[in-house]
Amino acid sequence: MTKQVQQLDRVIIRFAGDSGDGMQLTGDRFTQETASFGNDLSTLPNFPAEIRAPAGTLPGVSSFQLHFADHDILTPGDAPDVLVAMNPAALKANIGDLPRGGDLIVNTDEFTKRNLAKVGYDSNPLEDGSLSEYRVHALPLTSMTVEALAGFDITKKDAERAKNMFALGLLSWLYHRPTEGTLAFLERKFAKKPEIMKANIAAFQAGWNYGETTETFSVQYEVKPAAQPAGLYRNITGNMALAYGLVAAGVRSGLPVFLGSYPITPASDILHELSKHKRFGVRTFQAEDEIAAIGAALGASFGGSLGVTTTSGPGVALKSETIGLAVATELPLVIVDVQRAGPSTGMPTKTEQADLLQVMFGRNGEAPVPVVAPRSPSDCFDAALEAARIAIKYRTPVVLLSDGYLANGSEPWRIPDVESLPKIDPGFAVPGQEDFAPFRRDPETLARPWAIPGTAGLEHRIGGLEKSDVTGNISYDPENHDTMVRLRQAKIDGIASDIAPVEVDDPSGRARVLVIGWGCTYGSIAAAVRELRANGRHVAHAHLRHLNPFPANLGEVLRSYDKVVVPEINLGQLALLLRAKYLVDVIGYNRMRGLPFTSEELAGVIQDVIDSE
Amino acid sequence: MSEQLNGTSAGALSLVPKTDVKQTAKDFKTDQEVRWCPGCGDYAILAAVQSFLPELGLRRENICFISGIGCSSRFPYYMNTYGFHSIHGRAPAIATGLATSRPDLSVWVVTGDGDALSIGGNHLIHALRRNVNLKILLFNNRIYGLTKGQYSPTSEVGKITKSTPMGSLDTPFNPISLAIGAEGTFVARTLDSDRKHLQSVLRAAAQHKGTALVEIYQNCNIFNDGAFEPLKDPAVREDVTIRLEHGEPIVFGADRSKGLRRSASGGLEVVNVADVDPSEIVVHDAHNPDPSLAFALSRLDSPAFEHTPIGIFRQVQRPSYDELMRAQIEEAVEHEGPGDLAALLASGDTWRID
Ligand SMILES: Cc1ncc(C[n+]2csc(CCOP(=O)(O)OP(=O)(O)O)c2C)c(N)n1
Ligand code: SF4
Ligand SMILES: [Mg+2]
Numbered sequence: 001m002t003k004q005v006q007q008l009d010r011v012i013i014r015f016a017g018d019s020g021d022g023m024q025l026t027g028d029r030f031t032q033e034t035a036s037f038g039n040d041l042s043t044l045p046n047f048p049a050e051i052r053a054p055a056g057t058l059p060g061v062s063s064f065q066l067h068f069a070d071h072d073i074l075t076p077g078d079a080p081d082v083l084v085a086m087n088p089a090a091l092k093a094n095i096g097d098l099p100r101g102g103d104l105i106v107n108t109d110e111f112t113k114r115n116l117a118k119v120g121y122d123s124n125p126l127e128d129g130s131l132s133e134y135r136v137h138a139l140p141l142t143s144m145t146v147e148a149l150a151g152f153d154i155t156k157k158d159a160e161r162a163k164n165m166f167a168l169g170l171l172s173w174l175y176h177r178p179t180e181g182t183l184a185f186l187e188r189k190f191a192k193k194p195e196i197m198k199a200n201i202a203a204f205q206a207g208w209n210y211g212e213t214t215e216t217f218s219v220q221y222e223v224k225p226a227a228q229p230a231g232l233y234r235n236i237t238g239n240m241a242l243a244y245g246l247v248a249a250g251v252r253s254g255l256p257v258f259l260g261s262y263p264i265t266p267a268s269d270i271l272h273e274l275s276k277h278k279r280f281g282v283r284t285f286q287a288e289d290e291i292a293a294i295g296a297a298l299g300a301s302f303g304g305s306l307g308v309t310t311t312s313g314p315g316v317a318l319k320s321e322t323i324g325l326a327v328a329t330e331l332p333l334v335i336v337d338v339q340r341a342g343p344s345t346g347m348p349t350k351t352e353q354a355d356l357l358q359v360m361f362g363r364n365g366e367a368p369v370p371v372v373a374p375r376s377p378s379d380c381f382d383a384a385l386e387a388a389r390i391a392i393k394y395r396t397p398v399v400l401l402s403d404g405y406l407a408n409g410s411e412p413w414r415i416p417d418v419e420s421l422p423k424i425d426p427g428f429a430v431p432g433q434e435d436f437a438p439f440r441r442d443p444e445t446l447a448r449p450w451a452i453p454g455t456a457g458l459e460h461r462i463g464g465l466e467k468s469d470v471t472g473n474i475s476y477d478p479e480n481h482d483t484m485v486r487l488r489q490a491k492i493d494g495i496a497s498d499i500a501p502v503e504v505d506d507p508s509g510r511a512r513v514l515v516i517g518w519g520c521t522y523g524s525i526a527a528a529v530r531e532l533r534a535n536g537r538h539v540a541h542a543h544l545r546h547l548n549p550f551p552a553n554l555g556e557v558l559r560s561y562d563k564v565v566v567p568e569i570n571l572g573q574l575a576l577l578l579r580a581k582y583l584v585d586v587i588g589y590n591r592m593r594g595l596p597f598t599s600e601e602l603a604g605v606i607q608d609v610i611d612s613e
Numbered sequence: 614m615s616e617q618l619n620g621t622s623a624g625a626l627s628l629v630p631k632t633d634v635k636q637t638a639k640d641f642k643t644d645q646e647v648r649w650c651p652g653c654g655d656y657a658i659l660a661a662v663q664s665f666l667p668e669l670g671l672r673r674e675n676i677c678f679i680s681g682i683g684c685s686s687r688f689p690y691y692m693n694t695y696g697f698h699s700i701h702g703r704a705p706a707i708a709t710g711l712a713t714s715r716p717d718l719s720v721w722v723v724t725g726d727g728d729a730l731s732i733g734g735n736h737l738i739h740a741l742r743r744n745v746n747l748k749i750l751l752f753n754n755r756i757y758g759l760t761k762g763q764y765s766p767t768s769e770v771g772k773i774t775k776s777t778p779m780g781s782l783d784t785p786f787n788p789i790s791l792a793i794g795a796e797g798t799f800v801a802r803t804l805d806s807d808r809k810h811l812q813s814v815l816r817a818a819a820q821h822k823g824t825a826l827v828e829i830y831q832n833c834n835i836f837n838d839g840a841f842e843p844l845k846d847p848a849v850r851e852d853v854t855i856r857l858e859h860g861e862p863i864v865f866g867a868d869r870s871k872g873l874r875r876s877a878s879g880g881l882e883v884v885n886v887a888d889v890d891p892s893e894i895v896v897h898d899a900h901n902p903d904p905s906l907a908f909a910l911s912r913l914d915s916p917a918f919e920h921t922p923i924g925i926f927r928q929v930q931r932p933s934y935d936e937l938m939r940a941q942i943e944e945a946v947e948h949e950g951p952g953d954l955a956a957l958l959a960s961g962d963t964w965r966i967d
Contacts, residue, residue, distance in 0.1 A: 036964045181962055225966075234963045244958060251954045258714050278945035280952030283714060283938060288739040292706035295699070295736070299679070299710030302697055303718070307710065325700050415963070418955045453695035453711075453718055454630075456674045461643070461689050463698025464682075473645065474690065 003212070003220045010069030011175065011223055012077035015167070016094045017086030017107075018055055019048045019062040022164040027064025029168055029185060033177035035235040035412050038225025039068040042523065043410045044076035044596070047349040056110075056118050061093040070224040074523035074530075076409060078598035084167060086110060086141070089119045095131075104134040105170075107163065109142035137216055141166055148206035152199045162203035169207025176222050179208070231414040238377035238406035239266070241413065242336065243273035245384025247280050249334075250306055252385070253392055253424035257282045258300030259308045260293035262315060265348040266404040267338040270310045290318040294335065298322060301331045302462075304428065304452035306388060310336040313355045314345065316399075320363050326397035327367040327488065329462045330439075330448045333397040334387050335359075335369075338407045341594045350594025351404035353519050354570035359399040360548060360577070366485045368492040370394070371547040373401040375522035378413035380406060383545065389424050393498075394491060395447045401547070403569075405520045405596050431456040438462060438472035445498075446491035496549040502557055506540035507533070513610050514561035516586075518544040518574055520596055521567055527599035528606055537610050547574070550581065558584045565589060565609050567602055624936075625746060625822040628716040629675050636667035643693045649684060654805035654831035655752065659691055661805075662750075665812045669719070669819055676719045679708040681733060683725035684759045685752035685831070702733025705740040705749065712746045713935045719819070722749040727757045730766040730786050737826075738795040743934040744823035748815075751788060751826060752805075754833035755840050762836035769916045774836075789911035789926055792826040793904050799825035800907065801925040805832060806845050810856075810923065817925055823933040843918035857910065857924030859899040862891070865920070873913075881909045883920055899928040 013030070017023040024045055034041050044065040053060035067077035082103040085091035087110035098104060111124055125131050126138050145166040149159040165186075172179055183201060190197030211217050236244075250257035259282065261271040275284040283300070287293035294309040301307030309319065316337050326333045339355045341347035359371055370390050374383035380402055387400040429436060429451035438460040439448050451458040460472060468475040469483050504514070505526075517525045522543050529541045542557060544550070558564055558578065564586040566575040572588040579586060589605045591597065641663040649655045666676065676694040680686035682701040689696030695718075699707050704722045712720040729737050729751050740747060756774070757763040763776040767788065771780040792800040799821040803814040811829065818825035830841040843853050851867040864872040864886055872894040876882040886894065898906060907927040913920050 032962050036962055038964065038966060228966050230966050232959060232963055232965050234959070234961055247952070247957065248954055251952070256714060258710060260710060277952065277957070278942045279949045280954075280957075281942060283942070285710070285713060285938075287706065287709075288735055291703060292709070292736050292739065295703045295706030296710030296713070299697075299707035299712075300714040301710075302707070303711045303715040305710075305714045321700055322703065329697075415958045418958070453677050453715065454675050456672065459674055459693055459695055461692075461696035461698065463689070463696075464700055465698065 003218060006219050006221050008221050008223050009071065010067065010073065011082065011221065012065065012067045012080045013082045013084070013171065014063055014065040014080035014094060014097070015084045016061060016063040016090035017164070018089065019051075019053065019060045020055055021062070021086045022161070023062045023064050023086070026164045026168050027066060029182050030171060030177065031066055031235055031410060032181050032185070033172060033179065034066065034068045035233070036181055037178055038228070039070065039223055040072045040226040040228065041066060041068040041235070041412060042073055042076045043067075044405065045408045047408075049347065049349055056087055056089050056115050058089050058093055058119055061089050063090070063094060068223060070226050072226060072228070074527040075596070075599055078600045084171070086163070086167070088115050088121055091125065092119045092121065098134060100133045102134055103137065104131065105137045105139065105167070107141040107167075108138045109140045139216065144210065145203050145206065149199050149202060152202070153195050154199050158196060159199065162200050165200045165203040166207035166210075169204040170211045172204075173208040173211035174217060174220060176220060179204070228412070229414060233412045233414055235410050236378050236413040237269075237408055237410040238374065238380040238402055239269040239338070239408065240273055241378050242374070242380035242384050242400070242402060243270045245381040246274065246308055246334070246388070247277050247282060248381070248418075248421055249385050249388030249424065250280060250282065251418075252421050253306060253388065253426055255304065255306040255392070255426055257308060258297055258305040259284045259310065260287050260296035260300070261285070261310045262287050262290045262293045264312045264315050266340055266407045267310045267312050267315075267336065269407070270336065270338070290315040291322060294319040294322040294333075298326050298331060298333055301326075301333050302329075302452070304426070304450070306332065306334070306392065308334045308336065310338070312338050312340050312348075313342050313358065316355060316358055317362070323369060323397050324363045324365065324367045325464045327363070327369060328464045330395045330488075331397075332391040332395055332450070334384070334391050334400060335397055336400045336402065339401060339403040341592065347594045349404065351520065351596065352569050352592060352594065353403060353521070354573065354592070355401065356547060356570065356573040357576070359401060366489060368489050369548065370396060370398045370492055370495055371401055372398060372545060373519040373547055374406055375519065375543055375545070377406050377409045377411050381413070385422060386545070389422055390495060392424050392426055393447065394445055394495060395450055396492065401519060403520050426450065428452060429455060429458055431458065433458060437470045439467060440470050441487070441491075446487060446494055493549050496552045499546050499549075499551055501553040502542050502544060502551040504540050504542045504557055505529070508538045511538040511540035512562040512613055513565060513606065514540040514542060514558070514563070515565045515567065515606055516542045516544065516558070516574075516578075517567055518547055521569065524597040524599045524602050525567060528602035531599060531603045532607055532610070537607065539606060539610060544574075547577070555582045558582050558586075562613060563587060563609055565606055567597060567605070569597070625820050626669065626671065626719055629719050630672045630717060631670050632672045636670070636673070638664035638667065640673065641666050641693050643691055645690050647691050648687065650835050652834040653684070654754065654833070655685055655688070657805045657808065658750070658752065658811070658829055658831065659688065661808045661811045662815065663692070665815050668816070671719055675717055676721070677711060678721045678723055679704045679711065680723040681725070681728035682759065683728045683757070684833070685723055685725040686728060688723040702728050702731070703736060704728070705733060705736040705747065708747050709740055709743070709745045713938055716746070716935060716939065720747050722747055724749060724751050725758070726751065726753045726755060726765045726767040726788070730788065730791070734766075738791070741792055741795040741797040741824050741826060744796075744798050744931050745934045746823060746936070748818045748821075748825045749827065751828045752831040753788060753828050754831045754837055756833050756837035758833045758836055787911055787914055788826070788828045790908060793908045793911060793927055797826050797927065798823045798929050798931050799925070800927040801826070802828045802830070802923045804830045804841065804844060804923060814925065817928065821928065822936070823931060841918070844921055844923075853918050853920055855913065855920055855922040857897050857899070857922050857926065859897055859925065859928070862894045862896050864894060871920075879909075880912060899925045902929055
C-alpha cells in the first residue's frame with residue numbers, strides 16, 4: 001500500500017512506559033536513527049525516581065523525549081506531538097503534557113482492570129471518551145509482538161519484552177528513519193544470545209511492516225535533514241562529552257588524568273566512562289567516600305597528575321574542606337558538580353541549578369574558586385577542557401558546574417579536530433631551578449610554581465596552614481596573612497583577562513531587555529528569544545560560561561540595557577551575584593520543578609518584561 | 614600471586630630511584646624550627662626517622678611525607694623531602710592518590726590517634742584493605758595533643774580530660790586489632806623511646822609492598838604524661854614487654870620465664886615457661902596468611918600493661934593496589950594500543966555532513 005507522505009519541519013516524540021519496558025533504550029535507538037539521518041535533535045530522558053518501583057505504578061514510569069527537526073533546534077521541546085504510552089501508568093503520568101490534537105499511541109494489552117486500578121483509573125480511558133481530544137492509536141502492541149515471534153524458540157516473557165522493538169519499528173516507519181543502525185545495534189547487543197537477537201530484529205521489522213501494511217496509519221511523515229556545518233557528527237550526552245573533555249585535557253596537557261570519585265546520581269556515568277579509558281593512562285579510583293575521592297585527586301595533583309573529582313551537590317558539601325586545602329596549597333584540581341535537585345538528597349534524578357552559591361562560597365575563609373558552566377550536552381566537552389586549562393595554568397581548583405539535564409540529555413556534536421583543541425602547558429618547575437621558592441608567583445598570572453616530587457633540589461613542604469609570601473614557610477604574621485588572602489583572590493580575579501568576553505546575541509541591536517543565563521537554561525532561553533523575535537520583539541540574550549570570575553565586560557553589558565532578566569532553576573543565585581557585584585537591579589525568574597524551563601514559559605515571562613517597558 | 618609469602622617483601626621500593634650520594638641524618642633536616650613541647654616523644658621519632666632514612670639510599674626528592682592535623686602531623690615540615698601537611702584525618706586519602714599515580718615515590722603518612730582513628734578512621738581502614746603502597750606512622754599518645762588535651766579514641770575508659778571531667782565513657786580502639794581486622798598486610802607496634810626497635814620496624818615497613826601500619830606509642834608529656842610508662846621504666850619494662858620476633862617462640866620477662874600458649878577459648882594466655890612443655894609455647898608467625906594469631910596477640914594489651922607485644926604482628930604479601938592499577942593500564946595499552954584521542958572522539962555511530 002502506498003501511503004501519503006506529509007512533510008514536517010519538526011517533531012517531538014515522547015516514549016513512556018514502565019521502567020522495565022526499555023523506554024530509554026527505545027528512545028536512544030530512535031535518537032541514533034534520527035541523528036544518522038541528519039536531523040538536528042535534542043533529547044530529555046526522565047528517569048523514574050526509584051530503581052525498582054513496583055511494575056505498572058506511577059513512580060515506576062520512565063520516559064524519553066526527543067525533538068528533531070530540519071533546522072537547528074535548541075531544546076528537547078516543551079510538549080510532545082506524539083506520546084507513546086506503554087501502560088496506564090505511563091498514560092496517566094504523561095497525558096497532561098500532550099496538547100489537544102496530539103497523537104497518542106497506546107499499548108492496549110496493558111490496559112487491564114488491575115493495571116488501571118493500580119494507578120487509580122476508575123474506568124478505562126480508552127473507552128470512556130476521556131481521550132477524545134487526541135488522535136488515539138490504540139494498538140495491542142504486546143500481543144502483536146508475541147504473535148510475530150510465535151516461531152521463535154524463546155520464552156513468552158522474552159517475546160513480550162520485545163514489544164519495545166515493535167514500537168520502535170512502527171515509529172521508525174512512521175518517521176522514515178534509517179534502520180541499519182538499529183539492526184547492527186541489536187546484533188551487537190545480543191551477540192551472545194542469537195535467538196533473542198533474531199526475535200528482537202523480527203519484532204522491530206514486524207512493527208515497521210505493521211505501519212506499512214495496515215490502515216491504522218494513513219500518513220507517513222518526513223522530516224528532512226537539517227542544514228548543518230560540514231563535518232563528522234555523532235550524538236553525545238553531557239556526561240559522555242564531559243568525560244571526553246577530561247580525556248582530551250589529559251592528552252592536550254600531557255598529564256595523566258587521575259579521577260577520584262564516589263558514585264552519585266547523576267554524576268556516576270562520568271566515572272563509568274573514564275574507567276573505560278585506561279589506555280589513555282587515565283586512573284580511576286572509586287573511593288570510600290567523597291572526601292577520600294577529592295583527597296586522592298589532590299594527592300595525585302601534588303604528584304603531577306591532572307586531579308579530577310566528579311560528584312553532585314551532596315558530594316560537594318563533603319568535599320568543601322579539601323577544596324579549601326587545594327585553594328591554600330594552590331594545586332590544580334577539577335571538581336565536577338553535576339547538580340541535582342536539593343536540599344539534602346532532594347530529587348536525585350531531577351535537575352536544578354542551586355549549587356552555584358555552594359561552589360562559590362561554601363568554604364571556610366576567603367577561598368575563591370573559578371567556576372565554569374557548560375550550556376548544552378556537547379558543550380560539556382569544551383567546558384571540561386576550559387576548566388582543566390584554568391586549573392593547570394593558575395594552579396587552582398576549578399569547579400565545573402553541569403547538571404542532571406545536561407548530563408543525560410543528548411544532541412548531535414560535530415567532532416572537533418584534535419589539533420584544534422587548546423594545548424595546555426603544565427609548566428612544571430625544573431630540577432635545580434635558580435631561586436626556586438614554592439610561593440614565588442608568576443608576575444603575570446600570579447600562579448605559583450608546580451614543583452612535583454621527584455624534582456631534585458626543589459624539595460619543599462606545603463599545607464593548609466598560612467604560609468609566608470614567596471617562601472611558603474608557615475607564618476602567622478598579620479600583614480603577611482592580609483597579603484596572602486589578597487594575592488589568592490587577585491590570582492582568581494585576574495583570570496577575567498584570560499577568558500572570552502561575554503557575547504551578546506542581539507541581532508537587531510535595538511533590544512532594551514537583556515536575558516542572561518548560565519548552564520542548562522541556554523536552550524530554553526535561546527528558543528524563547530527566537531520565538532519573541534519572530535513575533536517582532538527585540539530582545540538580547542547573553543549566556544555565561546564563566547561564573548567566577550565574570551568576564552571583564554559583563555558590568556558594561558548589564559548596564560547597557562534597561563532591564564535584565566535572569567531565569568534560573570533556583571531562587572536567584574546568579575541574580576544575587578550580579579546585584580552584589582554590579583549593583584544592577586536584575587529581574588529573576590525562578591522555578592524549581594526538577595525540569596528544564598520550557599521555552600514557552602520563558603517567552604511569556606520575557607514578553608511581559610518587554611511589554612512593560 | 615607469583616611471590617612467595619615471605620618476610621622480606623622485595624618490591625616496595627624497587628621503582629624508587631636510588632642515590633649514589635652518601636646521606637646522613639642531617640640531610641633530612643630542614644631549616645624550620647621544631648615546635649613541639651620540650652620533652653615530647655615526637656622529637657625522638659623525628660630523630661629516629663631522620664637517622665634511619667639514609668639507610669634506604671633513596672633520592673631525597675623521591676620521598677614524600679604526608680600528614681593530617683595534630684601535633685604529630687607537623688612532622689613533614691621538619692623533613693627535607695617533599696611534604697604535604699594536609700587536613701584532619703585525610704592524609705591516607707591524599708597519599709593514596711599520590712602513591713597510586715607515582716610508583717617512583719616512597720610515600721609516608723604521619724598521623725595521630727585522633728587523626729587516624731577518629732576523623733580519619735574511614736580512610737585508614739580503606740587504605741589498609743586496598744594495600745596501597747604507603748607507610749603509615751601512627752603516633753599514638755592516647756590524647757588530642759594539638760587541641761590541648763581531650764580524650765581520644767585510644768584513651769582508656771574513664772579517662773579524665775577537659776572534655777570528660779567525670780571520665781570518658783567509650784571503649785577505645787586497639788589500633789593493631791583494628792588494622793588486622795581491616796585486612797592490613799603489615800601491622801606493627803613500636804615505642805618512641807626505643808630507637809633501635811623503632812628503626813628495626815621502620816626498616817621492615819619501608820620494604821613492605823603495600824600499606825604498612827606502624828603504631829608508635831608516643832609520650833605527650835603535657836597532656837598525657839607517662840601513658841606508656843611501664844613499657845619504658847627500666848625496672849619493669851622487660852617483664853611486661855613481649856618482643857615479637859618472627860619464627861621465634863614467644864617468651865618474655867627479664868629472665869625469659871614467661872611465654873604464651875593457646876588458651877582453651879582460642880586466644881592466648883601467659884604461662885610460666887617452666888610449667889609447660891616447650892612445644893606448647895607459641896612460635897610467632899607474622900607471615901601466616903591466617904590473621905588469627907596476630908589478632909590474638911593484639912588482644913593481650915591491657916590498661917595496666919601487664920604484657921604488651923611490640924614488633925611486627927603481621928607481615929604478609931598481597932599485591933598492592935597501585936601495582937594492580939598499573940597492571941590494568943598496561944594490559945589495556947597492550948590489548949587496545951595506546952589511547953588515540955581522534956579515534957575516541959569519533960567512536961560510536963557517526964555520520965558525515967558535506
Ligand atoms: C575538621 C577539623 N576538626 C577539628 C580540628 C581540630 N583538631 C586539630 S588536631 C585535633 C586532634 C589531634 O589529635 P591527634 O590526632 O591524636 O594528634 P596529636 O595532636 O595528639 O598528635 C583536632 C580535634 C581540625 N583541625 N579540623
Ligand atoms: S602537646 Fe603533647 S603531643 Fe603535642 S607537642 Fe606537646 S607534648 Fe607533644
Ligand atoms: Mg594524639
